[in-house]
Amino acid sequence: MATQAFIFALTTSFIYMLMAVGLTLIYGILHILNLAHGELYMVAANVTFFLLHDLGFNLSTAAVISIIIVCLMAIVIEKGLLWPLRDSFLRVVLGIVGVQLVLMGSVLLIFGKYAEKYVSFPIAGNLQILGTPVSYHRLTIIGIAGVLMTGLYLFLKFSKHGQAMYALEQNSEGAALQGINVARIRLLAMGIAGVLAAVAGIAAGTLTTITHTMGGIPLIYGLTIVLLGGIGSVPGCIIGAFIIGFIETYLSIYTDIHITSMVIFMILILILYFRPGGLLGHELK
Amino acid sequence: MSSNRLSKSIPYLILIGLSFLFPFLFQEKKFCLHLFIIIMLNIIFALGVRLTLLMGLPTLGHAAFALIGAYTSALLVMEVHISFWLALPLAGLAAVIIGVPVCYPALMRLRGGYFLLVTLAFVEFLVLLCTLPSWAGVFGGFEGIMRIPAPNSLPGLSAIKFSSKLSYSYIVLIITLLVALFMYRIDNSQFRRLIDATRQSDILTECIGISVARIKVITFIIVCFSGGIGGSLFAHYQHHICPADFGIWPSIYMLLYVVFGGMGTIFGPIIGALILTIVPEILRFAPMMEAIIFGSLLIVVALVLPHGLLSLRYQILSFFKSVIK
Amino acid sequence: MAILKIQNLTKYFGGLCAVKELNLCVEEGEILGLIGPNGAGKTTVYNMITGICRTTKGKILFRGKDIVGLKPHKIAEKGIVRTFQLTTLFPNFTVLENMLTAGHLHSKIGFLEAVLGTPGCHKKEEDLLHGAMEILNFLGIVPLREEFARNLSHGFQQLLEIAIALSIKPQILLLDEPTSGMNAGEIKNVMNLIKEILRRGVTIILIEHNMRVIMDYCDRIAVLDYGTKIAEGTPEEVSKNKGVIEAYLGAG
Numbered sequence: 086m087a088t089q090a091f092i093f094a095l096t097t098s099f100i101y102m103l104m105a106v107g108l109t110l111i112y113g114i115l116h117i118l119n120l121a122h123g124e125l126y127m128v129a130a131n132v133t134f135f136l137l138h139d140l141g142f143n144l145s146t147a148a149v150i151s152i153i154i155v156c157l158m159a160i161v162i163e164k165g166l167l168w169p170l171r172d173s174f175l176r177v178v179l180g181i182v183g184v185q186l187v188l189m190g191s192v193l194l195i196f197g198k199y200a201e202k203y204v205s206f207p208i209a210g211n212l213q214i215l216g217t218p219v220s221y222h223r224l225t226i227i228g229i230a231g232v233l234m235t236g237l238y239l240f241l242k243f244s245k246h247g248q249a250m251y252a253l254e255q256n257s258e259g260a261a262l263q264g265i266n267v268a269r270i271r272l273l274a275m276g277i278a279g280v281l282a283a284v285a286g287i288a289a290g291t292l293t294t295i296t297h298t299m300g301g302i303p304l305i306y307g308l309t310i311v312l313l314g315g316i317g318s319v320p321g322c323i324i325g326a327f328i329i330g331f332i333e334t335y336l337s338i339y340t341d342i343h344i345t346s347m348v349i350f351m352i353l354i355l356i357l358y359f360r361p362g363g364l365l366g367h368e369l370k
Numbered sequence: 371m372s373s374n375r376l377s378k379s380i381p382y383l384i385l386i387g388l389s390f391l392f393p394f395l396f397q398e399k400k401f402c403l404h405l406f407i408i409i410m411l412n413i414i415f416a417l418g419v420r421l422t423l424l425m426g427l428p429t430l431g432h433a434a435f436a437l438i439g440a441y442t443s444a445l446l447v448m449e450v451h452i453s454f455w456l457a458l459p460l461a462g463l464a465a466v467i468i469g470v471p472v473c474y475p476a477l478m479r480l481r482g483g484y485f486l487l488v489t490l491a492f493v494e495f496l497v498l499l500c501t502l503p504s505w506a507g508v509f510g511g512f513e514g515i516m517r518i519p520a521p522n523s524l525p526g527l528s529a530i531k532f533s534s535k536l537s538y539s540y541i542v543l544i545i546t547l548l549v550a551l552f553m554y555r556i557d558n559s560q561f562r563r564l565i566d567a568t569r570q571s572d573i574l575t576e577c578i579g580i581s582v583a584r585i586k587v588i589t590f591i592i593v594c595f596s597g598g599i600g601g602s603l604f605a606h607y608q609h610h611i612c613p614a615d616f617g618i619w620p621s622i623y624m625l626l627y628v629v630f631g632g633m634g635t636i637f638g639p640i641i642g643a644l645i646l647t648i649v650p651e652i653l654r655f656a657p658m659m660e661a662i663i664f665g666s667l668l669i670v671v672a673l674v675l676p677h678g679l680l681s682l683r684y685q686i687l688s689f690f691k692s693v694i695k
Numbered sequence: 696m697a698i699l700k701i702q703n704l705t706k707y708f709g710g711l712c713a714v715k716e717l718n719l720c721v722e723e724g725e726i727l728g729l730i731g732p733n734g735a736g737k738t739t740v741y742n743m744i745t746g747i748c749r750t751t752k753g754k755i756l757f758r759g760k761d762i763v764g765l766k767p768h769k770i771a772e773k774g775i776v777r778t779f780q781l782t783t784l785f786p787n788f789t790v791l792e793n794m795l796t797a798g799h800l801h802s803k804i805g806f807l808e809a810v811l812g813t814p815g816c817h818k819k820e821e822d823l824l825h826g827a828m829e830i831l832n833f834l835g836i837v838p839l840r841e842e843f844a845r846n847l848s849h850g851f852q853q854l855l856e857i858a859i860a861l862s863i864k865p866q867i868l869l870l871d872e873p874t875s876g877m878n879a880g881e882i883k884n885v886m887n888l889i890k891e892i893l894r895r896g897v898t899i900i901l902i903e904h905n906m907r908v909i910m911d912y913c914d915r916i917a918v919l920d921y922g923t924k925i926a927e928g929t930p931e932e933v934s935k936n937k938g939v940i941e942a943y944l945g946a947g
Binding site for chain 2: 183
């Protein structure tokens with residue numbers, strides 16, 4: 086039982102990690118709060134369900150299609166809204182809330198007719214690890230998340246574009262002068278973040294009910310993790326994700342869900358009050 | 371008053387007069403009165419959000435103060451048995467007593483997106499607090515507090531029953547006008563200049579002998595108080611409050627009223643509250659499409675109008691000017 | 696009489712020492728030049744005097760009372776006012792609005808009377824306007840009063856900065872490179888104004904890189920390098936000081 090909880094916590098942490106890393110990439114570089122990030126997660130889950138349930142695709146194909154769709158959505162949001170409005174915080178908030186409403190409304194309209202939406206994982210059964218049964222389901226989630234994180238790490242560290250992202254995060258004017266095409270890097274970052282959010286959403290869709298409002302909590306938890314680990318710090322996100330994921334899982338076992346969320350919100354406020362730079366991050370600008 | 375000032379005030383006086391006439395004329399149409407009351411409440415909230423924005427602090431948690439005000443007022447009237455008329459200002463006071471200390475570090479040290487996150491976390495925290503099953507005895511949990519009484523009659527005016535929409539319309543109208551008048555006076559005073567100075571450069575403001583902390587705290591007190599009394603008015607109108615009435619989405623709408631209408635003057639939030647309260651009502655006929663249409667409207671306004679709806683007037687004017695040249 | 700006494704003033708930013716054991720006396724009514732290579736700690740000293748920056752160690756005595764730890768607005772209230780290296784104004788205010796804000800401290804307009812619009816408040820606002828126009832007149836920038844501060848040329852922005860500082864009725868005025876970017880004519884104009892401010896009883900500390908200005912106008916000079924004072928005295932004495940010459944030539 087105790088190890089079951091551990092596996093739960095681990096899976097949850099990885100799912101939040103995917104959201105958080107996307108957010109830290111965007112916030113560190115684009116310097117805006119993409120409030121619609123939770124909706125990207127939500128759309129991926131819903132579309133996957135639809136493809137699986139109505140069109141009979143298998144999970145892998147449905148997942149890939151959903152990821153592509155959400156990735157394109159993220160790019161369109163960047164190109165159509167976030168980039169043109171990048172100088173005005175309030176206009177961005179206005180527009181992005183509009184995007185949230187459109188996405189939630191559309192999902193409600195198109196997929197709202199289903200009573201309960203679940204995506205079940207095709208491979209049943211468990212693998213015995215160190216004497217405990219671990220479901221293939223959760224193993225796959227953890228595995229895919231791990232692969233993505235590793236891939237992202239390599240990309241950021243070694244590729245030209247990845248390094249450009251770090252340069253932008255440190256100093257946008259200087260980077261632009263060095264010939265880094267800021268607009269294109271932002272598109273790339275949004276695309277990557279979209280993919281990560283989509284994977285997180287699809288994974289979550291196999292674990293809980295799919296609704297049109299499921300994106301709210303992952304967004305806030307993701308932001309808490311980003312702040313905990315330090316904005317712009319990917320390693321910080323990873324550690325933060327484990328902290329929050331484990332706190333959430335173990336608290337939900339012993340108290341009710343409201344208190345769990347309250348604790349996480351409290352953590353968010355305390356970080357902002359006492360260490361806005363995060364546990365690992367740099368000084369707040 | 372000089373004759374110039376008098377003539378400038380005439381449009382406003384006409385508007386105020388019309389708004390006093392409205393409930394009387396439409397007293398049979400309950401739905402119109404309902405809309406009227408809701409619009410007035412939303413104006414109060416929008417004006418509070420605007421004041422926060424004037425300090426350069428975006429807020430997605432204004433409903434928190436409404437929540438505090440609503441629950442305080444309901445509990446004071448129902449459990450402690452005090453008169454609504456006393457509970458109303460106390461509700462505002464409660465919002466100040468809780469809101470100012472809790473948000474103080476954010477107010478002083480955080481900017482932009484970070485302040486936004488604190489407001490977001492604060493309002494959701496309060497919502498969750500009121501939803502807690504273990505505290506359902508006090509807050510009513512998920513379902514909230516029901517059968518909240520209407521305001522009691524005033525001595526000497528016992529003929530007026532405030533349980534009717536008509537009389538409640540006038541209460542709300544008068545209070546909204548008072549709030550709007552207060553905000554208007556602030557806008558035309560030295561204090562507004564100090565708020566603008568703080569927003570542009572708090573270091574310079576501090577170095578010229580003005581306590582930035584004092585300005586922000588005074589402004590925030592007004593923000594919290596107005597939110598609190600708005601919440602109380604809401605509670606005793608709806609006769610039922612639940613945590614879901616006060617979370618992030620209501621707060622988002624309150625911000626939208628201001629950003630949509632424009633924050634330059636007090637008329638931006640007023641127009642914004644008016645339009646953005648009515649539009650969703652009109653869209654009720656197509657419930658599935660409501661969110662999509664509303665969201666699209668917001669996206670269009672964000673992309674096309676830099677300073678909200680009221681800037682449209684200037685844009686049209688400057689367009690004509692450039693055409694004439 | 697020393698109006699300002701700095702004793703053992705020290706400031707560490709993490710491991711980096713910006714100011715080290717600075718001891719300095721400023722005589723009332725004098726104009727003291729504060730010079731030194733970039734990074735010598737001059738602006739940090741200003742930041743500590745005005746309370747923007749916390750001191751690590753040391754005392755700053757204004758007329759005998761220690762002002763370390765006071766908030767910046769309290770220090771401005773006492774009469775210590777500064778300008779900034781990067782011209783700091785209210786960019787979206789007009790020149791006049793800048794002045795009406797700067798004059799607030801001494802206008803004594805309270806919150807309630809301002810919002811209520813009492814007759815007493817109107818009188819105070821009239822006085823505020825009067826005082827603002829007087830200072831603008833003194834600096835010769837009255838015609839610019841409706842211009843937005845961000846649209847002014849650099850030279851006029853610097854004059855506005857001084858105007859703002861004067862609105863606070865300073866006893867000590869800390870100027871941070873007031874002549875930067877100015878041509879000879881503008882410099883003469885500004886320094887004449889500063890001389891007149893001095894004549895009216897304001898003590899002045901002047902950070903400057905323009906050596907002519909320092910030599911021609913300062914009563915005494917203090918030289919900082921790497922956070923410590925390496926020389927102090929009249930312009931004559933300082934210009935002959937070997938350590939000073941080394942500090943400047945070495946830094947080039």
